[in-house]
Amino acid sequence: MFKKILIANRGEIAIRVTRTCRELGIQSVAVFSEADRNSLHVLLADEAYLIGPAPSSESYLNIEKIIEVAKLSGSEAIHPGYGFLSESPVFAKACQEAGIVFIGPTAENIIAMGDKLASRELMKKAGVPTVPGSEGTVESLEEAQTAAEKIGYPVMIKASAGGGGKGIRVALTPKELPEAFRACRSEGLNFFKDDRVFIERFIQNPKHIEVQVFGDSHGNVVHLFERECSVQRRHQKLIEESPSPSVPSEVRQRLGEVAVQAARSINYLGAGTVEFIFDNSTKEFFFMEMNTRLQVEHPVTEMVTGLDLVQEQLLVAMGCKLSFSQDQIQQKGHSIELRICAEDPVTFTPSPGKIRRCRLPAGPFVRVDGYAYPGYEVPIHYDPMIIKLIVWGHDREEAIRRAQRSLAEFMLTGIKTNIVLHKNILGHPQFIDGTYTTQFIEQEITSKPQNQLFMFVDEDVFLISAAITAYSDSKTRSTSEFKLASRWGKVGRQKGLRN
Amino acid sequence: MQFEAESNGIKYEVSVLEGRKAWRVSLKPEGEDWRHYEIPKTDYQFVDQTISFIFKDTSYLVDAIGEGTNYDIYTRGTHRTVEIYNEENLLHESLKGKAGFGGGLNLNSGMPGKIVKVMVEPGQAVAADEPLLIMEAMKMENEMRASAEAIVETVHVQAGDNVEAGATLISFKKAESKK
Numbered sequence: 001m002f003k004k005i006l007i008a009n010r011g012e013i014a015i016r017v018t019r020t021c022r023e024l025g026i027q028s029v030a031v032f033s034e035a036d037r038n039s040l041h042v043l044l045a046d047e048a049y050l051i052g053p054a055p056s057s058e059s060y061l062n063i064e065k066i067i068e069v070a071k072l073s074g075s076e077a078i079h080p081g082y083g084f085l086s087e088s089p090v091f092a093k094a095c096q097e098a099g100i101v102f103i104g105p106t107a108e109n110i111i112a113m114g115d116k117l118a119s120r121e122l123m124k125k126a127g128v129p130t131v132p133g134s135e136g137t138v139e140s141l142e143e144a145q146t147a148a149e150k151i152g153y154p155v156m157i158k159a160s161a162g163g164g165g166k167g168i169r170v171a172l173t174p175k176e177l178p179e180a181f182r183a184c185r186s187e188g189l190n191f192f193k194d195d196r197v198f199i200e201r202f203i204q205n206p207k208h209i210e211v212q213v214f215g216d217s218h219g220n221v222v223h224l225f226e227r228e229c230s231v232q233r234r235h236q237k238l239i240e241e242s243p244s245p246s247v248p249s250e251v252r253q254r255l256g257e258v259a260v261q262a263a264r265s266i267n268y269l270g271a272g273t274v275e276f277i278f279d280n281s282t283k284e285f286f287f288m289e290m291n292t293r294l295q296v297e298h299p300v301t302e303m304v305t306g307l308d309l310v311q312e313q314l315l316v317a318m319g320c321k322l323s324f325s326q327d328q329i330q331q332k333g334h335s336i337e338l339r340i341c342a343e344d345p346v347t348f349t350p351s352p353g354k355i356r357r358c359r360l361p362a363g364p365f366v367r368v369d370g371y372a373y374p375g376y377e378v379p380i381h382y383d384p385m386i387i388k389l390i391v392w393g394h395d396r397e398e399a400i401r402r403a404q405r406s407l408a409e410f411m412l413t414g415i416k417t418n419i420v421l422h423k424n425i426l427g428h429p430q431f432i433d434g435t436y437t438t439q440f441i442e443q444e445i446t447s448k449p450q451n452q453l454f455m456f457v458d459e460d461v462f463l464i465s466a467a468i469t470a471y472s473d474s475k476t477r478s479t480s481e482f483k484l485a486s487r488w489g490k491v492g493r494q495k496g497l498r499n
Numbered sequence: 500m501q502f503e504a505e506s507n508g509i510k511y512e513v514s515v516l517e518g519r520k521a522w523r524v525s526l527k528p529e530g531e532d533w534r535h536y537e538i539p540k541t542d543y544q545f546v547d548q549t550i551s552f553i554f555k556d557t558s559y560l561v562d563a564i565g566e567g568t569n570y571d572i573y574t575r576g577t578h579r580t581v582e583i584y585n586e587e588n589l590l591h592e593s594l595k596g597k598a599g600f601g602g603g604l605n606l607n608s609g610m611p612g613k614i615v616k617v618m619v620e621p622g623q624a625v626a627a628d629e630p631l632l633i634m635e636a637m638k639m640e641n642e643m644r645a646s647a648e649a650i651v652e653t654v655h656v657q658a659g660d661n662v663e664a665g666a667t668l669i670s671f672k673k674a675e676s677k678k
Contacts (some may be wrong), residue, residue, distance in 0.1 A: 357549055
């Protein structure tokens with residue numbers, strides 16, 4: 001086994017990897033930006049190195065600096081986590097050239113799947129079903145309009161290099177196309193330095209179903225069943241579960257086979273995820289893209305299969321055979337993951353800032369992967385997701401009840417979070433019966449009056465608490481705080497003293 | 500002690516009296532009757548740096564943070580900002596010549612970020628829900644929309660500007676009532 005591994009990431013995923021390292025007796029090396037000195041991944045690692053200023057382009061995306069730290073610290077391998085450099089073929093190659101093992105797929109794998117357009121063509125050739133779309137990228141608005149007419153509205157415009165919810169726009173009508181086209185290219189350029197976009201059919205009642213796959217360097221490829229991630233907003237996932245309540249067992253079988261077929265066609269190495277768009281009425285599925293990394297939602301697969309995916313990544317990276325064969329992998333019970341984000345639950349605007357109180361749920365079959373602690377200041381520079389709450393139950397109903405119970409125990413104050421939103425979703429009939437689609441949030445949550453979102457608390461509790469606190473504050477305010485009050489108040493008080 | 504308060508778009512008159520064993524809090528929402536509560540201090544106390552509040556037999560863990568006139572109240576995974584004004588604050592607000600209590604005719608930035616695009620200009624009338632500007636924060640482009648019908652008075656920012664949390668981005672005038 002490796003003796004020391006550098007983790008080129010931050011937040012909960014860096015901690016997740018550190019945990020497996022420690023269980024296996026591997027030393028972990030954290031890297032951090034100037035904004036992350038006090039971040040939990042730094043505090044929990046064995047070694048920690050500053051790699052640059054707060055913006056990720058100068059720190060977590062700084063390939064040279066990270067390789068330099070890996071060499072300096074004597075790390076044999078680098079785990080890239082998700083996001084940042086996890087799907088950068090340049091980084092994978094740089095590791096190889098430096099004689100450091102990149103814990104992930106080969107650079108060729110990443111290149112094959114990194115471009116959404118090329119990967120779709122590749123999969124078509126491999127016999128994997130795909131969604132109707134434009135022939136290659138569209139260069140101009142006119143070209144986009146022609147392509148969209150041919151495919152038929154509604155259409156989806158996607159940045160060729162996009163991911164993580166960035167660089168995707170929908171045009172329901174021809175009128176919406178110009179702005180969507182512009183925004184998509186602009187985001188592509190800003191986040192991925194690539195403004196190429198393509199267009200495809202926007203399926204009206206879609207579900208997001210994905211399959212976890214794993215390959216080793218001995219030609220073995222297996223799948224670890226599906227995850228459903230249809231609760232999303234603007235293509236950012238909020239809740240994931242395994243198994244999907246909408247996939248019949250014969251389709252589940254096919255999904256797994258097709259995903260393995262896709263991975264096998266490119267000799268895939270390590271952990272990957274094949275994403276499908278699933279039509280809930282016809283139970284058809286189409287290849288969307290393959291994520292060549294460990295996913296945020298990998299814990300739900302770990303919970304239902306009982307396997308540590310990070311440990312398996314390390315084994316495969318060392319050249320070992322997969323430690324399980326397809327028929328040894330079983331999907332047992334049901335798991336749900338909720339992404340807790342530092343954001344306003346109504347407007348979804350990010351809410352960075354200092355965490356005051358933080359009381360995490362615990363108890364049977366509850367797992368919390370996060371990096372929040374009292375006094376920690378959530379920086380503005382990175383993703384707002386701070387905690388993943390994962391639960392397991394014998395069946396879906398039990399898992400939902402357990403998730404609700406866990407949310408009731410959750411306390412996180414000082415910043416706004418989407419905890420209340422999760423409470424609403426878990427109690428929603430469409431979530432409970434499993435018929436929800438990727439449009440669930442927009443149709444059932446954000447378009448509803450926000451008052452309906454806050455039915456968990458008597459309104460007067462807010463007012464009474466605020467009033468008593470304000471009362472106590474003004475009682476304890478000393479006269480030395482004159483300057484905080486208005487000038488008139490000061491004059492008034494001085495006059496009062498003179499009399 | 501008397502306060503005026505605003506929460507979730509509703510204005511209240513508030514009275515707080517501290518007794519030896521109980522709090523007496525009265526709330527009067529605008530246009531409604533007073534609601535009087537007598538809260539034994541044993542039902543509202545600090546436990547592990549948080550307020551344990553038993554209200555109508557329901558147990559709440561509350562965190563209350565006051566900054567200026569804004570009181571951020573967190574409980575049961577929800578959050579509410581309650582504005583509380585005592586007499587001094589009210590006088591202060593009126594002297595500053597601002598919109599003052601219940602006004603808020605400004606679009607403020609809720610977080611630090613970068614302005615990507617401004618879609619309105621001074622003098623322009625905007626309808627509720629009309630897009631005003633696009634701001635980038637935490638890797639996402641956020642479209643900020645008008646909360647109500649209004650007229651743009653001043654645009655304080657332009658595309659490319661970096662802004663701090665709380666910065667005023669756009670000031671509005673009340674839309675003239677339709678005749």
